Each structure stands twice: as structure tokens, then as C-alpha cells.
Amino acid sequence: MFERIAELAIRRSRLVLIVTVVAVALMGVLGAGAFAKLQAGGFDDPSSESSRARDLVDEKFGGETNLVLLVRSSDGRVDAPDAERTGRALVSDLKKESDLDNVVSFWDTGSPDLRSKDGREAMVLARVKGHDAEQQENAKGVIDDYKGSYKGALTVKAGGSAGVSYEMGPQTGEDLVLAESIAVPLVLLLLLVVFGTVVSALLPLVIALVAIVGVFAQLSLIGSVTDVSIFAINLTTALGLGLGVDYALLMISRFREQLAAGATVEDAVRRTMSTAGRTVAFSAATVAAALAALMVFPQYFLRSFGYSGVGVVVIAALATLFVMPALLNVLGHRVNKGRMPWAKPERSGSGSSGWGRLARTVMRRPALTALPVLAVLVAAASPLLGITFGTADERVLSESAESRQVATSLRENFNGNDAAALHVVIDKAVDKEQLTAYATRLSSLDGVARVESSAGVHADGKPRATGPGNPALGRPGAQQLNVVSALTPKSDEAKALVDDVREATPPSGTDPLVGGADAELVDSNSSIGAQLPLAAGLIIVTTFVLLFLFTGSVVQPLRALVLNIISLGATIGVMTWIFQDGNLSGLLGFTAQPMETSMTVLMFCVAFGLSMDYEVFVTSRIKELHELGADNESAVADGLGHTGRIVSAAAVLLAVSFFAFGVAEISFMKLFGLGSGLAILIDALAVRGVLVPAAMRLLGRSAWYAPGPLRAFHNRFGLSESAPAPAPAPESVRDAPHEKDSAGV
Structure with missing residues (x-):
């Protein structure tokens, strides 16, 4: 072919x-037209309990709150006459917006929970209509119209999931432009150095x-x-x-x-x-x-x-x-x-003598040279012992982002965070007595600030004296309860509360669904964890089969898999030390938080695939020389001599394109870029330069072993890397001057 x-x-x-x-x-x-069709979400499992709860809220109650407008009085308290009059006008204008539903505020409910502790800020909660891309466009129109100063008396900031998406979408484009403006010139410059x-x-x-x-x-x-x-x-x-x-x-x-x-x-x-x-x-x-x-x-x-x-x-x-x-x-x-000007026109020999000498040095003392490298990689992987996982929220944006400032204010200045409430949905009629008993049980759980329902507001296991129930939370055939806590969203305590709410005894004959941001985190981690064995199995099996068809050996695929897992463990360990533990956060400009589950899985798959990229680069030349009759050590040394600088140059160039995302404002893209770039360099330099020749020397002739039946299968169906090669050139020809590029490739 x-x-x-x-x-x-x-x-x-x-x-x-x-x-x-x-x-x-x-x-x-x-x-x-691709950008207009792509969306900023997608972190949730659509079949999970939290997703089904969200769908039920959409169907029965008009949807979950996804827009939080934090309104601050320019002069004094939000319940002062002038501020209240302007606030009511703001709410009236919002209720006229065709793209909004379920607008609720401090001024039209009088709920003290929607006013900050110091009285200078108030919340307006709403739901932006639409699905995904349509919802994002609708949110943009509303936020653009209302954020900033409102009639000189109030200042409005947008938060909630709609506010985060509003800022995250444009920021993605800006990060992309900045990263490419850095990567492309650097790659071109490095290509000039490599090729000359x-x-x-x-x-x-x-x-x-x-x-x-x-x-x-x-x-x-x-x-x-x-x-x-x-x-x-x-x-x-x-x-x-x-x-x-x-x-x-x-x-x-x-x-x-x-x-x-x-x-x-x-x-x-x-x-x-x-x-x-x-x-x-x-x-x-x-x-x-x-x-x-x-x-x-x-x-x-x-x-x-x-x-x-x-x-x-x-x-x-x-x-x-x-x-x-x-x-x-x-x-x-x-x-x-x-x-x-710096490129030399000629060189002697056909391979990179530096990489060839390194390979021969390693193979003379394989254990002595490989063990220190392995020790460093294992030490780098040690932070994995304390790794925790989370999902993306407003903290992936910079501290200057309005949606993040809104979330911080809700946590610190209000009695519970309504935007992070758990939504308990019952798809059946429930009488007031049973609903009250259920709300009472939920309000007594550790970490719960209050439970809002159509039967009333409950706190600390008893009805609250002030404030009636919210009739909007009750329907003839369904009920919704909002469990509001003062816990830090996405924390271990918040995740434990999700389990506690799900385990609480429900009204007789009902099967409540629990949703909300923290429930989505729990379900997302569970969903990804359930699919990981299948994903890992597919990667391992397909990689093993392809490398076997390529090399005819069952040992080579196993060696490649083991070395790749070691290097990837070190990479993710370093990223955990940085992005979860907060080391270098000041230098890199991010907020430490649990490792983003989806991005960690993505980084592993991308880095694994690219490590196999270099595995094939190196093994192809080693196999080619081995098939020409070279002994194992000579094939490895000469193979690395031919490909070492190609692999190292390619790794540096590829790493640059990923490292460029280290300047991104969105922290999980920073994590992905830096992690992928580091994985590439570790694999190309430490693994290909030291661990591969050490492993090949220790394995000896067994490196090319395959059982008889598999050997026969490969002889018949295997994919030979190269076409029949000409006989080795005489020494005088091999040592003749060859035209050179500046990296010796």
C-alpha cells in the first residue's frame, strides 16, 4: 500500500x-462555523440521578436557577427606600425579559436569606431559558443588558452557572489565540533550528x-x-x-x-x-x-x-x-x-552519536543507570497518594472574573449559598404533613442551613418562625425541596451531605431524586470511575495488539505499557503537587482545588497516546536494524542513534504547543497544557533515552519473544514496519559524509 x-x-x-x-x-x-455550534458544558452524565433531577425540575418547576445577579447598593443598605425602589424596578424589568423564568429577589419576597449579612447586597435569582448553545446566547443578552450600574443606585454582577458560561466561552477563545500566538512562532523558530x-x-x-x-x-x-x-x-x-x-x-x-x-x-x-x-x-x-x-x-x-x-x-x-x-x-x-547561517552542510555518520553513546553507556550498566531515573519518577508520582477529584466551577476562572466574585460573596456574606443548593425532587403528590416531616429531617443534617419547600422553611430540625413556604416549589403531582448549606461547594463535607440527603428517609411511597452542583460532582466522579476500567482495557488491548502486529513480540508491548504507566504516573503526580496542593500557584496564577476529573482522564489518554507515538518512532528503527541482522545491543544503540534526536526534537516541538496553554486564564486548560507537555518531555528524554535501552539490555534476546502460535500468526498477518531493505552498505559508504541538518536528523 x-x-x-x-x-x-x-x-x-x-x-x-x-x-x-x-x-x-x-x-x-x-x-x-464550528465555534457557533460548540458548547461550554458537558461535564455531567445525562443518565445520572442529578441529571434526571435537573430534567424533572425543568419539566415540573420551570428549571433550576442558573443565573444569580448580585446587586449591591451604591450608597447604604439594599432595604433603604431609594435602593428598594430601584431594586423593585430592576426586578420588574427582569420579569419582562422573554428569555428569563422564575425571577425571585429579596425585594419581592422579603426573604432575609436573599440579603447579605451586612445588608449592602441582595440576590436576584432567575433561570435563563433554552438548552446549551441557545441558553448561552440568551444569558449573554441578559447579562450584557444588566451588568454594571443600574440607574446609578445599584451595581449588578452576574454569577451562577449561566454567569460562568458567559465568561468561560469568550475566555476560551482568548486563551486559544494567546496560546497559538506564542506556540506558532516558537515552533517555527525551533523548526529552523532543527532542520537548518x-x-x-x-x-x-x-x-x-x-x-x-x-x-x-x-x-x-x-x-x-x-x-x-x-x-x-x-x-x-x-x-x-x-x-x-x-x-x-x-x-x-x-x-x-x-x-x-x-x-x-x-x-x-x-x-x-x-x-x-x-x-x-x-x-x-x-x-x-x-x-x-x-x-x-x-x-x-x-x-x-x-x-x-x-x-x-x-x-x-x-x-x-x-x-x-x-x-x-x-x-x-x-x-x-x-x-x-548556523547549519552545517555536512556531517560524518548516519546517526546521532550522542544518543548512540548514551544508549551504549546505559546498556553497559543498565540497573545502575535506570534505578536513579526510576527513583525520581516514583518520587514524582508520590502525590497521587493524596489525590482528590472535583469538577469545574467558577474557581477555574481568574479572581477578577465577575462570576467568581459573585460565588465568593454568596459563600462569605450570605446565610447559605442558594446558588449551590441541593434540589430534592419528588415526582408524586405528597401531603403537607409528610412533606413537613421530610423537610424537618433534612434540616437536621450536619451542614444544612435551611430547607425550603412549599410547606415552609425549616432549620435545625424545626420550622422557622419567619417566612412562609414557597408555593412555587409545590405542584399537584410533584414537590421540590431546596437544601441550602453554608458548606464550601465541592468540598468533602459538601459531597458527604449529598450522600446524607440521599440516605434520609423519604415520604412514604416516594423515591426522591437529588440534584444540584455538589450532587453532579458526586455522580460525575462515580460515572467516570465506572467507565475507567473499560477505557483502560480498550487502551491496553488495542495498544498491545498494534505493537504485537508491529514487532512480532509479546514482550515489547508489555515493556512499552509498563514504562508508559510509570512516566504518566510521575506526570500526574507532579500536576497534583502543583494544581491540587497549590505549589507554584502564585507563579502560575491559579487557585488550588481538587484535580478536575474529566481533565485528568483526558490528560492521561492524550499523554499515553503521544508516548506510544515515540515508542513507535524508536522501535521502528530498532526493529529495522534487528531484521537486518544486527544483534540486540547494536540495534538499540544504532536505532536510538538514528531516531534519538528526531524524537527529542519532535518532543520539544510538541511540548511547546502544549506548554503554550500554560498562559491560559482557565486553570484546567493550564493543567492540561502543562501536564501534557511535561509527559511528552519525560517520555522522550527519560524513558526513550534511559529506560528503553536499559530494559532492552536486561531483556536481551527475550525482548523479541513470542510463543510459537503467535509467531506463526505474525508471520502470516503481521504488519511489517518496513519494506524489504537493501543490504547494509559497506563501512566506507556508511561512514561517508552525509548532508546534515543542524540537529543531526
Whole structure:
């Protein structure tokens, strides 16, 4: 197959490039509408109890409160005559808004719970109508109209989930633009350093452009038929840029190596496709397999990354396999045009002597060199012993974000946080006596400030003397109780309260559903935890099968899996030490909180896939040399000599595209970018440079072992990495000067 692709590229180069330009233009037009179809939510399991409770509230009670307007008097208390008059006017205007429902405020209820302890602030609660994208657009219109000064007497700030989405959506776009404005120039500069010529440095950006534009078009199409998270855009750009560079780097390096050895342009294209082209295909398959596991999770936030991740890998690989050989055939020796002043035109030898020497040094004393590296990685993983998990809330935004300021004020200045209340929904008629008894039991639970229901307000296990019940919480065939606490949202105590409320004895013959932000956290963690074994199993099985088909060994896949898990454990441990424990929070500008569950799973899958990317890069050359008759140690040393600098250069370039998200304002994108970049560097340097040669030396000939039946299966059905290779060149040829790029690739 790869030989046929090479012939197509050679005979129809310009046609391939013309078709590519037309396809990119069409995909660009289609992908331009992607942003309007993507959404900021998706962290919840739609089949969970909390999601079903939310649906029931929507159906029976007009929906949960999702917009909190924090209103502050410009001069004095909110119950002063002027402030009260202006406040009532504000509420009247809000009730006229067609996009709002269930508007409730301090001024029209007189509830002291909707007024701050110092009397200077009051809450207006409302529900923004619509679903997902429509709701976000409606919230934007309302917030834009009312935030800031209202008639000179009141100051309005927007919070709640609608307020968070209002700020998070634009912030995502700003973070993306800033990250790419940093990553692209740095990557281009590093490409010039790696390749040493302008033309070859620009070629990887062509592949990255095709991949990114292609996935934007894909997300636009998928977003038209199902929910897709807007954060998938971030993975698309980082991974598209990184993989475009990775795959193109491997292809261009092999092409230039063939030209330097005296091959014609056509033969160099053929040999590049039969070796590096196959490696790219196998590498893409392993990365896509890891990212495809994200699709087993019910949260569309994670599934969206599966869509975009698999899409960008496949499109980047296809562009590399079809567009790159056509470009190389058209350019020929001009691929080395525009040589930079620091690039040396020639070098002796065909591999990187530094990486080859490192491999031989490690293999002389494998245990002695590997144990210190393992000790450091294990120590880095130790914070995992105290890891806790949470979901995204307003704290992922900067302290200057209005929605975060509103949440802070609700926690600190009000008697309980209405915006974080648990919503207990009963889908049956309940008489007042049973409802009162149930509300009394709930109000006596530890951490509960009050329970609001149609039967009254209860606190500390008894009815509160002031304040009637809220008739809006009762329907002929349903009842809703709001359990308001003063606990810190998403804390261990808040999660324990969810369990306590769910375990409380309900009215006879009823089966209440418990929802709210803290219930969603509990259910999300439970849902992801339930699917993790399946996702991990899929990753392990597909990786094992692909590497077995690639190498013909059952030991190589096991070695790769063990080393990858060690490096990923170290990465997530370091991220826990930083983002959960708060180390470097001042420098990086974030608020420490539990590790975001979905983002941690995403980071693991992405980093695992990319680590297998480099596994295939290195193993492909080692296997190629091993099949040519080299002994195990020589194959490892020479294989790393050929690929070491390619892998390290590719890792640095890919890490830069992820590290750029370290400047993001949204903290979990900062976590994802820094964690993925660190995982890439650990894998490429510590694992490929030290642990792989040490493991290969300790395994010896058994590194290529497979039971007889599996060996026969591989001989018949296995996927050979390279086409039949020519016999090894004489020593004089191998040692002849070769044209060099500045990184020795």
C-alpha cells in the first residue's frame, strides 16, 4: 500500500497538491462555523440521578436557577427606600425579559436569606431559558443588558452557572489565540533550528494547517447533530500543530537522509514512504486508539475530545502520507534551500552519536543507570497518594472574573449559598404533613442551613418562625425541596451531605431524586470511575495488539505499557503537587482545588497516546536494524542513534504547543497544557533515552519473544514496519559524509 502511495505522489504530485488546496479551502469554509455550534458544558452524565433531577425540575418547576445577579447598593443598605425602589424596578424589568423564568429577589419576597449579612447586597435569582448553545446566547443578552450600574443606585454582577458560561466561552477563545500566538512562532523558530533550512522548516506547518482546518470542519459537522464541547478546539490546535510537526519531521528527516546517501528524488520518496511512512501510520493508529477510549464516557465533554483527538490524528496522518511525499517529490533537493547561517552542510555518520553513546553507556550498566531515573519518577508520582477529584466551577476562572466574585460573596456574606443548593425532587403528590416531616429531617443534617419547600422553611430540625413556604416549589403531582448549606461547594463535607440527603428517609411511597452542583460532582466522579476500567482495557488491548502486529513480540508491548504507566504516573503526580496542593500557584496564577476529573482522564489518554507515538518512532528503527541482522545491543544503540534526536526534537516541538496553554486564564486548560507537555518531555528524554535501552539490555534476546502460535500468526498477518531493505552498505559508504541538518536528523 505504501509503495502505491509513493508512486501516486511521484506521478501525480501536482494533482495531489491541487486537490489538497481545494479540500483545505472547502474545509475552511465549513469549519468557520464550528465555534457557533460548540458548547461550554458537558461535564455531567445525562443518565445520572442529578441529571434526571435537573430534567424533572425543568419539566415540573420551570428549571433550576442558573443565573444569580448580585446587586449591591451604591450608597447604604439594599432595604433603604431609594435602593428598594430601584431594586423593585430592576426586578420588574427582569420579569419582562422573554428569555428569563422564575425571577425571585429579596425585594419581592422579603426573604432575609436573599440579603447579605451586612445588608449592602441582595440576590436576584432567575433561570435563563433554552438548552446549551441557545441558553448561552440568551444569558449573554441578559447579562450584557444588566451588568454594571443600574440607574446609578445599584451595581449588578452576574454569577451562577449561566454567569460562568458567559465568561468561560469568550475566555476560551482568548486563551486559544494567546496560546497559538506564542506556540506558532516558537515552533517555527525551533523548526529552523532543527532542520537548518527555511523550506524544510515550513513543510511541517503545512501538515499542521491541513489537520487543524480539517478537524474544525469535522467538529462543525458533528456539532450540528450532537453536543460538542468548545474546549475540543484547544486540543485540536495543540495536537494538530504538534502531530503535524512530529510526522513531518520523521518523513523529512528520512527523505533528506536518503538524498544525502545519493538516492534519486524518486527513490528517496519511495524509501521514505516504505519506512517513515509506515511508522507514521502505525504511530497514528496507537495514538488514535488511546484517544478513541474517551468516547466510552457519557460526558460529552470527554467524548468531544475523542472526536477531535481521533480526527486530528487521522487527518494529520493522511496529510503526511499523501501530501508530504507529493511536496517532497516536487521540491526534491530544494527541500534544503534557505540554509540558516548556523547549519552545517555536512556531517560524518548516519546517526546521532550522542544518543548512540548514551544508549551504549546505559546498556553497559543498565540497573545502575535506570534505578536513579526510576527513583525520581516514583518520587514524582508520590502525590497521587493524596489525590482528590472535583469538577469545574467558577474557581477555574481568574479572581477578577465577575462570576467568581459573585460565588465568593454568596459563600462569605450570605446565610447559605442558594446558588449551590441541593434540589430534592419528588415526582408524586405528597401531603403537607409528610412533606413537613421530610423537610424537618433534612434540616437536621450536619451542614444544612435551611430547607425550603412549599410547606415552609425549616432549620435545625424545626420550622422557622419567619417566612412562609414557597408555593412555587409545590405542584399537584410533584414537590421540590431546596437544601441550602453554608458548606464550601465541592468540598468533602459538601459531597458527604449529598450522600446524607440521599440516605434520609423519604415520604412514604416516594423515591426522591437529588440534584444540584455538589450532587453532579458526586455522580460525575462515580460515572467516570465506572467507565475507567473499560477505557483502560480498550487502551491496553488495542495498544498491545498494534505493537504485537508491529514487532512480532509479546514482550515489547508489555515493556512499552509498563514504562508508559510509570512516566504518566510521575506526570500526574507532579500536576497534583502543583494544581491540587497549590505549589507554584502564585507563579502560575491559579487557585488550588481538587484535580478536575474529566481533565485528568483526558490528560492521561492524550499523554499515553503521544508516548506510544515515540515508542513507535524508536522501535521502528530498532526493529529495522534487528531484521537486518544486527544483534540486540547494536540495534538499540544504532536505532536510538538514528531516531534519538528526531524524537527529542519532535518532543520539544510538541511540548511547546502544549506548554503554550500554560498562559491560559482557565486553570484546567493550564493543567492540561502543562501536564501534557511535561509527559511528552519525560517520555522522550527519560524513558526513550534511559529506560528503553536499559530494559532492552536486561531483556536481551527475550525482548523479541513470542510463543510459537503467535509467531506463526505474525508471520502470516503481521504488519511489517518496513519494506524489504537493501543490504547494509559497506563501512566506507556508511561512514561517508552525509548532508546534515543542524540537529543531526
